[in-house]
Amino acid sequence: MSRRVVVTGMGAITPVGLSVEEFWQSLKEGKHGFATITKFDTTEYKAHVAAEVKGFEGKDYMDFKAAKRMELFSQYAVAAAGEALKDAGIDMEQEDPYMVGCAVSSGIGSLQAMEREYDKLVNRGPSKVNPLLVPMMISNMAAGNVAIQYGLKGKSLNVVTACASGTNSIGEAFRAVQYGDADVMVAGGAEGSVTPIGVAGFCSLTALSTVEDPDKCSLPFDKNRSGFVMGEGAGVVVLEELEHAKKRGARIYAEVIGYGCSNDAYHITSPAEDGQGAAKAMLAAMKDGGVAPEELTYINAHGTATHHNDLFETRAIKLAFGDHAKKLRINSTKSMIGHLLGAAGAVEFVACVKQMEEGFIHKTVGYTTPDEEIDLDYCKEPYEEAVPYALSNSLGFGGHNASILLKKYEA
Numbered sequence: 001m002s003r004r005v006v007v008t009g010m011g012a013i014t015p016v017g018l019s020v021e022e023f024w025q026s027l028k029e030g031k032h033g034f035a036t037i038t039k040f041d042t043t044e045y046k047a048h049v050a051a052e053v054k055g056f057e058g059k060d061y062m063d064f065k066a067a068k069r070m071e072l073f074s075q076y077a078v079a080a081a082g083e084a085l086k087d088a089g090i091d092m093e094q095e096d097p098y099m100v101g102c103a104v105s106s107g108i109g110s111l112q113a114m115e116r117e118y119d120k121l122v123n124r125g126p127s128k129v130n131p132l133l134v135p136m137m138i139s140n141m142a143a144g145n146v147a148i149q150y151g152l153k154g155k156s157l158n159v160v161t162a163c164a165s166g167t168n169s170i171g172e173a174f175r176a177v178q179y180g181d182a183d184v185m186v187a188g189g190a191e192g193s194v195t196p197i198g199v200a201g202f203c204s205l206t207a208l209s210t211v212e213d214p215d216k217c218s219l220p221f222d223k224n225r226s227g228f229v230m231g232e233g234a235g236v237v238v239l240e241e242l243e244h245a246k247k248r249g250a251r252i253y254a255e256v257i258g259y260g261c262s263n264d265a266y267h268i269t270s271p272a273e274d275g276q277g278a279a280k281a282m283l284a285a286m287k288d289g290g291v292a293p294e295e296l297t298y299i300n301a302h303g304t305a306t307h308h309n310d311l312f313e314t315r316a317i318k319l320a321f322g323d324h325a326k327k328l329r330i331n332s333t334k335s336m337i338g339h340l341l342g343a344a345g346a347v348e349f350v351a352c353v354k355q356m357e358e359g360f361i362h363k364t365v366g367y368t369t370p371d372e373e374i375d376l377d378y379c380k381e382p383y384e385e386a387v388p389y390a391l392s393n394s395l396g397f398g399g400h401n402a403s404i405l406l407k408k409y410e411a
Contacts, residue, residue: 005177006409007253008245009088009238010350011080011188015051015231015337019083023347024354027362030382032336034214034229040196047208049217050194051231051338062149069132070145071110072192076234076343077142078149081186085150088238089250090184092151101154101182102147103173104190104236105165107342107396109139111195139342142190146236154182160342162396163302165189166235167345171259171404173239183244188236188346199230205269207306220303220332220364221310221378223371228304231338235346237353254353254390258291258405260284269397270308275316278302281401282320282391289405291389294324298361300348300392301378303332304339309395314374331379335365345394349404352390356408359386 012019015033016026026033033051042048058067058075061082067075081104092100113136120128135141140158147156155176159168166189173187202208209227211217219225245252261284264277271278286293302313318325333351340347355361361383368380390406 003178003180004242005174005239005256006242006245007237007256007353008240008250009084009090010253010353011083011087011236012234012347012350013053013056013076013080014233014347015053018056020350023350027333027336027351028360030336030363030365032214032365034217034338037194039194042199045199046203046210047199048212049209049214049229051229052194053233066149069136071113071136073106073110073190074141074145076192077104077146077190077236080188080190080234080236081146081150084186084236084238090238095184097151097153099154099183100152101156101173101176101185102143102152103157103159103169103185103187104142104146105159105169105342106139106142106190107160107162107165108191108193109141110137111193111198113137115195115197146186152186161400161402162398163339163341163344164394164396164400164402165342165345166347167349167392167394167402167404168261170237170239170346170349171261171402174256174259177239177241183241185239186236187239188234189343190234191341191343192232193341194230194232202230209305216366218305218335218338219366220305220335221374222367223369225305225307225310227306228334229338231340233340233347234343235350237346237349252409254356255407255409256404257407258285258289260288260403262401264399264401266399271312271395273312275312275319277399278313278316278393278395278401279320281403282316282393285391285403285405289407291405293321296328296389296391298329298387298390300352300390301330301332302393302395303334303364305334310374313393313395314376317376325376328377329361329379329383330376331362331364335367345392345402348392352392352406356387356390356406360384361387
């Protein structure tokens with residue numbers, strides 16, 4: 001059984017807006033969310049800039065007691081899921097709760113909880129460690145808390161594939177609806193890892209940009225790129241079987257038609273140099289959706305602004321699309337919101353849907369200087385044009401590659 005799957009609701013908590021509308025307006029305006037880190041003292045760190053979520057209070061989105069029992073990544077997930085479900089108009093009293101599932105993932109879970117409780121362990125002894133440390137920290141609690149808050153009793157997943165987690169979660173949710181495991185899936189990713197140990201770890205890996213100018217710290221595909229900037233937040237969408245959506249009169253944003261995955265089997269942090277793994281994931285998504293490569297006009301790239309990613313992803317696009325690669329519009333949402341790690345693919349999926357809906361391809365902010373081999377169209381300026389299909393890429397540590405293909409909905 002293969003059923004059509006559509007997007008009927010979206011929610012977002014991002015460094016440039018606490019709703020889909022705020023997020024989208026910022027993307028259209030080319031407004032970034034980079035600033036000096038405020039969550040802790042970065043004096044001794046090499047990186048000082050991040051894309052922090054601003055003005056978020058968990059108690060504004062859920063019961064105060066519930067918020068207190070959730071770490072930040074879970075709060076972000078619950079908030080974004082609430083917006084998505086409201087946007088979709090899902091009334092759980094009218095649904096079979098066992099056919100409404102949840103696939104909201106986090107790549108890391110809560111580093112804050114580990115830092116806080118480890119400090120207690122060392123300084124005050126093991127008896128002082130919070131009994132809720134483990135259930136608050138583990139990454140599946142994004143899905144767990146979303147399911148509990150909204151009564152989602154169907155298939156429940158947490159896909160941890162590092163920076164590909166959000167895209168894999170939406171892809172696996174797409175499959176669940178497509179094959180009849182669920183009628184509705186609430187899917188996406190959440191991350192809140194702008195913490196001392198998180199930033200220190202990525203600094204030691206030399207993956208983070210050390211540029212202190214917020215306007216020049218995140219430069220995907222640019223010759224002067226210097227690494228990624230940590231972001232945080234959540235993106236959640238409601239995927240629904242087409243007839244189920246039509247029956248209840250839902251507004252349909254777009255259709256999900258293809259999903260492809262692969263692994264480079266090459267290195268724990270670097271993508272494969274020839275781009276073959278990422279190319280295979282893109283072509284698998286295109287084949288799954290029955291779309292010829294030359295029909296595609298737009299790719300939302302992983303585009304992290306690290307030296308390796310942007311070069312190898314460009315090679316992957318050329319390998320997958322051949323001469324047609326030069327005709328593609330390619331942008332990086334990370335140029336404005338940084339890298340949301342496990343939430344990146346989910347928030348970028350929302351960006352894809354909005355770009356298709358409005359026929360507006362946002363620019364890659366900060367991109368000014370082309371690199372020799374990185375010579376495709378990376379959207380130095382925005383484009384106002386129809387977007388019949390959108391392909392979104394996510395490439396994660398461990399060699400995980402995931403691509404998801406969207407189509408403008410036609411009844």
